[in-house]
Amino acid sequence: MENQDRAMRYARQIARMIQVDTVRRPGADKENFDRLHAVMAELFPCVFEGCRRWEFESSLLFCWPGKTRRALVLMSHQDVVEASGAWKYPPFSGTIAEGKLWGRGALDVKGNLHDIFQAVEELMEAGYTPEWDVYIAASHEEETGGNTLIVDFLREQGIVPEMLVDEGSSIQPCPVPGFDGHAAMVSVAEKGYIDVKCVARGPGGHASIPGKGTPLPRLGAFMCEVENTDLFPVRLSSASAEMYRRMAALSADEGERAYLTAIAEERPGWQESLGERQKEMLGTTIAFTMAGGSQAANVIPQEAYVICNIRVAPGETVAGAVAALQAVADRHQVELEVLRSNEPSPVTDPRGEAFVRVERAIQAAWPGTEVLPFLLSGGTDTKHFVSLCPNCLRFTAYRISADQQVRCHAIDENIDLDTIPNGVDFFKNLIQGL
Numbered sequence: 376m377e378n379q380d381r382a383m384r385y386a387r388q389i390a391r392m393i394q395v396d397t398v399r400r401p402g403a404d405k406e407n408f409d410r411l412h413a414v415m416a417e418l419f420p421c422v423f424e425g426c427r428r429w430e431f432e433s434s435l436l437f438c439w440p441g442k443t444r445r446a447l448v449l450m451s452h453q454d455v456v457e458a459s460g461a462w463k464y465p466p467f468s469g470t471i472a473e474g475k476l477w478g479r480g481a482l483d484v485k486g487n488l489h490d491i492f493q494a495v496e497e498l499m500e501a502g503y504t505p506e507w508d509v510y511i512a513a514s515h516e517e518e519t520g521g522n523t524l525i526v527d528f529l530r531e532q533g534i535v536p537e538m539l540v541d542e543g544s545s546i547q548p549c550p551v552p553g554f555d556g557h558a559a560m561v562s563v564a565e566k567g568y569i570d571v572k573c574v575a576r577g578p579g580g581h582a583s584i585p586g587k588g589t590p591l592p593r594l595g596a597f598m599c600e601v602e603n604t605d606l607f608p609v610r611l612s613s614a615s616a617e618m619y620r621r622m623a624a625l626s627a628d629e630g631e632r633a634y635l636t637a638i639a640e641e642r643p644g645w646q647e648s649l650g651e652r653q654k655e656m657l658g659t660t661i662a663f664t665m666a667g668g669s670q671a672a673n674v675i676p677q678e679a680y681v682i683c684n685i686r687v688a689p690g691e692t693v694a695g696a697v698a699a700l701q702a703v704a705d706r707h708q709v710e711l712e713v714l715r716s717n718e719p720s721p722v723t724d725p726r727g728e729a730f731v732r733v734e735r736a737i738q739a740a741w742p743g744t745e746v747l748p749f750l751l752s753g754g755t756d757t758k759h760f761v762s763l764c765p766n767c768l769r770f771t772a773y774r775i776s777a778d779q780q781v782r783c784h785a786i787d788e789n790i791d792l793d794t795i796p797n798g799v800d801f802f803k804n805l806i807q808g809l
C-alpha cells in the first residue's frame with residue numbers, strides 16, 4: 376500500500392512537470408522553462424533553497440555539498456521532443472490511467488528528472504549529508520544537440536566529477552534467448568556521430584543527350600558499394616565482451632550460452648555469427664538519409680548529393696570512418712564534406728567502481744535484477760562531459776516493457792506507476808552508497 380501511495384504522489388508531481396510544454400523552440404521558449412522551474416521550486420523546496428544553484432540560460436545546476444570534495448553528477452534534461460500525432464491522452468496532460476502515467480517526457484526524461492530531485496529532497500528533509508558533493512545538472516536542449524554551459528562552468532571552477540549518471544537505457548526485456556526476464560541495461564559508452572554530404576559533379580546538360588557517368592548514377596553506384604561492403608568491421612570492446620559474458624551466464628539454453636561465450640571470447644567466426652541487429656549495436660553504422668539533384672525532370676544536374684549519417688562505435692574514430700568512406704567515394708569521383716561530427720565516448724569500465732555503485736543501487740531498488748553493460752546508439756548530454764569526467768554511465772531508472780520502449784519519441788509515451796518509487800529509491804541508494 377505504501378508503495379502505491381508513493382507511486383500516485385510521485386506520478387501527480389511528474390504530471391505537473393509534463394504539463395509544462397518544454398519542446399525546444401529557440402528564442403521563444405524561455406517562459407516555458409521558467410514555468411517548469413517554478414513548478415519544480417514548489418515541488419522541491421529543500422533542493423531549491425538548501426543547495427547552491429546556478430542558471431545558464433535555462434539550464435540548471437545545483438550543488439548539495441557533501442563531507443568531501445569528491446563529486447557525483449546526476450543528470451537529466453528538461454526539454455522534450457515534439458508531440459504531434461493522435462495520442463490516446465493529450466501529450467501534455469500528464470494523464471494517470473490504466474496504472475500508467477501518460478505524456479511527452481514521462482520516460483524521456485521528466486520522470487527521472489523528477490526522481491533525482493525527489494531523492495535529494497527526501498534525503499535533505501531527513502537531515503542526511505552525503506559523503507560526496509552531489510551535483511544535479513539539467514540542461515534545456517539535449518534533444519537539439521545539447522550545450523556545454525554547465526560543463527564549461529565546472530571546468531572553470533576546477534571541479535572534476537568522479538562519476539556521472541545520465542539518462543540512457545532502462546530495465547527492459549532482456550534480449551537473451553533462454554532468459555525470460557528483464558535486465559538493467561547500463562550504458563558504458565555512446566557512439567560518435569557524423570553527418571557527411573557526398574557530392575558528385577559533372578557538366579550537366581539536357582536530358583535528351585545524357586552520356587554516361589552523370590552525377591546521380593555515380594552516387595547510386597557509390598551508395599550500392601557502401602551498402603554491399605562491410606565498410607566498418609565490427610570489433611569487440613572490453614565492455615561489449617563483458618556484456619556477452621554476462622548474457623551467456625543468464626541463458627538457460629546451452630546452445631545460446633555457447634554462442635554468446637564464443638562472441639565474448641572472440642573465437643574464430645564470431646563476427647560472421649552476428650545477426651544484423653547485433654552488428655548494428657556493436658559496430659559503426661551508416662545510413663543514407665537525404666538527397667538532391669537538379670530542379671527539373673529534363674535537366675541533368677551539374678551537382679547532385681546524398682547525405683549520410685554515421686554512428687561511430689567506441690574504439691573507432693571520426694577520421695577513420697570518414698577515411699573508409701572516402702576510399703569508396705574516390706572510386707566514383709564523389710567528394711565528401713563533413714557537416715557535423717563528434718567522436719565516440721570513452722568506455723567506462725564495467726568492472727570499475729562507478730559501475731559497481733550503480734549496479735548495487737539498481738539491485739537494492741529492484742531486487743533480483745540482472746545488470747548488463749550496454750552501448751548506447753543515440754547520443755545524450757553526457758557526450759559534453761566525457762572529456763571532464765572519467766566515469767560516465769547512462770541509465771534511465773525505470774522498468775519498462777518493449778512497447779513502452781518504442782513509445783519514446785513517439786505517440787503514447789508512458790511509464791508504469793509502480794516503477795516510479797523504485798526510480799526514486801535508485802537515486803537515494805546511489806547517493807547513500809557513496
Ligand SMILES: [Zn+2]
Binds near residue numbers: 484542
Ligand atoms: Zn532524453
